[in-house]
Amino acid sequence: MSPLKIKKGTSRHSAYDLRDPHSDVIESHTLAVVVDNEAGVLARVIGLFSGRGYNIDSLTVAEIDHTGHRSRITIVTRGTPAVIEQIKAQLGRIVPVHEVHDLTVEGPSVERELALFKVAGTGDKRVEALRLADIFRANVVDSTLGSFVFEITGTPEKIDAFAELMRPLGLAEVARTGVAALGRGIVEG
Amino acid sequence: MKKAMTGAAMVVQALKDQGVEVVFGYPGGAVLPIYDEIFQQNEIRHVLVRHEQAAVHAAEGYARSTGKVGVCLVTSGPGATNAVTGLTDALMDSIPIVVLTGQVPTFAIGTDAFQEADTVGITRPCTKHNWLVKDTDELSATLHQAFHVALSGRPGPVLVDIPKDVQFADGKYTPKQKVNTSHYQPRQNGDPDTIADLAEAMARAERPVFYTGGGVINSGPRASALLRELAELTGFPVTSTLMGLGAYPASGKQWLGMLGMHGLYEANLAMHGCDLMINIGARFDDRITGRIQSFSPNSVKAHIDIDPSSINKVVRVDMPIIGDVTHVLEQLIAVWKDRGLKPNHEGLAKWWKKIDEWRKVDCLKFDQKGSVIKPQYALKRLEELTKGHDRYITTEVGQHQMWAAQYLNFEDPNRWMTSGGLGTMGYGFPASVGVQMAHPDALVINVAGEASWLMNMQELGTAMQFRLPVKQFILNNERLGMVRQWQELLHGERYSHSWSESLPDFVKLAEAFGAKGIQCSDPADLDDAIMEMINHDGPVVFDCLVEKHENCFPMIPSGEPHNKMLLGQASTKDAIGKKGAVMV
Numbered sequence: 169m170s171p172l173k174i175k176k177g178t179s180r181h182s183a184y185d186l187r188d189p190h191s192d193v194i195e196s197h198t199l200a201v202v203v204d205n206e207a208g209v210l211a212r213v214i215g216l217f218s219g220r221g222y223n224i225d226s227l228t229v230a231e232i233d234h235t236g237h238r239s240r241i242t243i244v245t246r247g248t249p250a251v252i253e254q255i256k257a258q259l260g261r262i263v264p265v266h267e268v269h270d271l272t273v274e275g276p277s278v279e280r281e282l283a284l285f286k287v288a289g290t291g292d293k294r295v296e297a298l299r300l301a302d303i304f305r306a307n308v309v310d311s312t313l314g315s316f317v318f319e320i321t322g323t324p325e326k327i328d329a330f331a332e333l334m335r336p337l338g339l340a341e342v343a344r345t346g347v348a349a350l351g352r353g354i355v356e357g
Numbered sequence: 358m359k360k361a362m363t364g365a366a367m368v369v370q371a372l373k374d375q376g377v378e379v380v381f382g383y384p385g386g387a388v389l390p391i392y393d394e395i396f397q398q399n400e401i402r403h404v405l406v407r408h409e410q411a412a413v414h415a416a417e418g419y420a421r422s423t424g425k426v427g428v429c430l431v432t433s434g435p436g437a438t439n440a441v442t443g444l445t446d447a448l449m450d451s452i453p454i455v456v457l458t459g460q461v462p463t464f465a466i467g468t469d470a471f472q473e474a475d476t477v478g479i480t481r482p483c484t485k486h487n488w489l490v491k492d493t494d495e496l497s498a499t500l501h502q503a504f505h506v507a508l509s510g511r512p513g514p515v516l517v518d519i520p521k522d523v524q525f526a527d528g529k530y531t532p533k534q535k536v537n538t539s540h541y542q543p544r545q546n547g548d549p550d551t552i553a554d555l556a557e558a559m560a561r562a563e564r565p566v567f568y569t570g571g572g573v574i575n576s577g578p579r580a581s582a583l584l585r586e587l588a589e590l591t592g593f594p595v596t597s598t599l600m601g602l603g604a605y606p607a608s609g610k611q612w613l614g615m616l617g618m619h620g621l622y623e624a625n626l627a628m629h630g631c632d633l634m635i636n637i638g639a640r641f642d643d644r645i646t647g648r649i650q651s652f653s654p655n656s657v658k659a660h661i662d663i664d665p666s667s668i669n670k671v672v673r674v675d676m677p678i679i680g681d682v683t684h685v686l687e688q689l690i691a692v693w694k695d696r697g698l699k700p701n702h703e704g705l706a707k708w709w710k711k712i713d714e715w716r717k718v719d720c721l722k723f724d725q726k727g728s729v730i731k732p733q734y735a736l737k738r739l740e741e742l743t744k745g746h747d748r749y750i751t752t753e754v755g756q757h758q759m760w761a762a763q764y765l766n767f768e769d770p771n772r773w774m775t776s777g778g779l780g781t782m783g784y785g786f787p788a789s790v791g792v793q794m795a796h797p798d799a800l801v802i803n804v805a806g807e808a809s810w811l812m813n814m815q816e817l818g819t820a821m822q823f824r825l826p827v828k829q830f831i832l833n834n835e836r837l838g839m840v841r842q843w844q845e846l847l848h849g850e851r852y853s854h855s856w857s858e859s860l861p862d863f864v865k866l867a868e869a870f871g872a873k874g875i876q877c878s879d880p881a882d883l884d885d886a887i888m889e890m891i892n893h894d895g896p897v898v899f900d901c902l903v904e905k906h907e908n909c910f911p912m913i914p915s916g917e918p919h920n921k922m923l924l925g926q927a928s929t930k931d932a933i934g935k936k937g938a939v940m941v
Contacts, residue, residue: 219482257666263486263506263541
């Protein structure tokens with residue numbers, strides 16, 4: 169048992185954010201990194217992860233402020249609490265990095281990912297795919313007599329679940345964007 | 358006012374505006390316009406090195422002995438890749454340098470042009486930051502920004518890659534004052550509450566120790582003065598890493614000597630047994646901690662560091678203080694005085710008694726007998742004969758480096774230049790060139806091993822050309838001594854490729870460059886030979902033939918805690934277990 173008497177593995181879901189910094193439990197964290205959109209900035213961030221042996225589960229990046237040339241990089245990473253702290257500190261050291269937010273600990277947040285699924289099939293399978301897509305609120309963005317392309321937005325878990333269901337129904341190709349995330353509510357200060 | 362000039366002229370103007378006096382470099386096709394500008398002025402001196410790696414080490418030596426930014430200028434492709442070792446060295450030891458590289462013209466980038474390399478790509482992980490400038494209008498602002506980043510916060514190397522067409526083109530020059538550096542402003546003051554907690558803990562502590570590092574040196578001479586004041590106020594013992602030697606004077610009565618793998622017995626046992634460890638500008642490097650799980654198991658740890666990523670990276674600390682050493686020590690001393698705090702005299706007296714017992718072990722003792730010079734003896738004599746001088750010491754990497762740290766005494770900061778983090782053989786000679794450029798009248802000595810020294814021995818040409826009277830004090834054991842030592846302890850005395858075969862005649866080598874060579878093999882002749890070296894007005898290569906199989910002690914075997922030190926040859930049998938053997 170940890171010094172804070174928290175059951176291992178539960179800290180991430182605790183309403184009171186009682187994280188045990190000495191824990192050796194691997195946690196998943198979503199980091200939002202606001203950077204100057206200058207040449208090589210993404211390579212700096214990715215190079216930091218590969219160079220120091222950290223994980224990247226997903227990564228999205230795009231310019232969010234065209235006049236100020238700021239980009240937001242959303243990274244889903246895994247590690248013990250100590251490693252997560254170290255990742256944040258190392259990110260903060262990169263000169264063009266302006267802000268590092270750990271959305272997993274900074275309060276409630278929303279995470280969304282967009283995916284495109286190409287499902288090829290005919291007959292019952294094709295009907296079933298369309299029915300399930302409706303349940304998952306996926307849109308049909310391309311259709312031929314032998315295939316659909318579905319567009320689905322949701323949490324990574326929801327997209328995983330949809331992929332599992334489509335697999336026996338003729339799943340041919342998948343493209344996923346990776347996670348984009350924002351904290352809920354109004355930002356203080 | 359902005360005014361138009363060529364990119365190449367801007368480079369020289371920006372260097373002047375930054376107060377640069379010396380540039381270490383090597384010309385080539387992609388930097389010809391800049392060299393043309395350098396030719397047409399007299400304010401900035403250019404030191405022509407014989408290899409680009411040496412340019413960076415020389416700039417490091419210059420920076421470390423002055424506290425200023427060191428500057429290098431090299432060409433594209435091989436010029437840039439040769440600079441990589443120096444950049445990595447400077448990154449590991451937090452040395453502020455600016456490296457300017459030429460690049461193929463912008464329209465040729467990506468075509469595998471002659472002498473093209475992806476310089477910013479290659480150097481991204483070994484610089485604090487780097488820039489490829491594609492527009493002459495942005496060049497001067499980038500250069501000023503580069504100096505700012507190199508020196509701010511935790512110092513480090515930066516690189517600016519300048520394509521040849523950008524050097525030729527005209528653009529607007531932005532003066533230093535007009536450059537916006539507001540975004541990158543690392544925090545300097547520490548958290549007052551934590552500092553107050555630390556002050557209170559210091560007043561209660563029974564077995565405290567100051568564990569100081571290169572951060573004290575990097576923070577400037579004021580930090581060393583404050584450290585001395587704080588030591589005086591508290592009476593606590595002081596130890597230091599390899600990087601921090603000189604911050605607290607070796608003659609100070611609270612000085613324990615260096616700690617770590619080859620640190621002093623009393624320093625390491627004080628670290629192991631302390632109840633309050635105050636880390637000032639050090640980073641819990643693996644050469645210091647040994648086995649992490651057994652590192653100073655019963656102490657409360659405070660850590661003052663300007664780099665947030667150093668906190669809790671290796672060792673979890675109880676009182677993290679992020680800030681510049683000078684600022685934090687000022688705050689700490691102010692709290693100590695304002696609150697009228699007093700050290701725990703009773704506890705301290707017992708602690709010092711314990712430390713004095715450890716000191717009695719006299720872990721640096723050695724036996725100089727017979728007709729062969731012991732390396733320790735050579736350094737002891739060097740210390741004795743040079744201590745009154747305005748002296749700067751650089752080193753290469755290996756046994757001689759550790760012996761120099763153990764047997765030479767440093768009274769002031771910025772007097773000791775050694776490759777700590779990266780452990781770069783070949784660092785010391787070019788570093789001594791850089792130091793001598795900054796301090797033309799000082800006695801600059803590079804303590805070297807013969808193998809390390811050969812890695813950059815071409816710099817004899819530089820030393821001769823620029824009349825730099827650097828003294829190369831080579832402890833020649835015809836071995837890669839530290840490698841040999843590890844092979845003895847870890848690999849069943851199978852000395853795989855760790856001897857120096859086909860060595861040159863160092864005296865003749867020196868003479869071939871027009872320098873002075875001295876060889877000494879007899880302990881009885883050593884003092885005279887060292888005096889001859891000191892008194893010669895010019896570069897000297899001193900070939901000191903020493904005992905070939907001497908091991909460096911004390912030693913904490915890899916994978917062991919501080920209290921498992923080896924004090925001498927007798928204690929080495931089976932000292933390193935299998936687990937330790939996989940560590941370096």
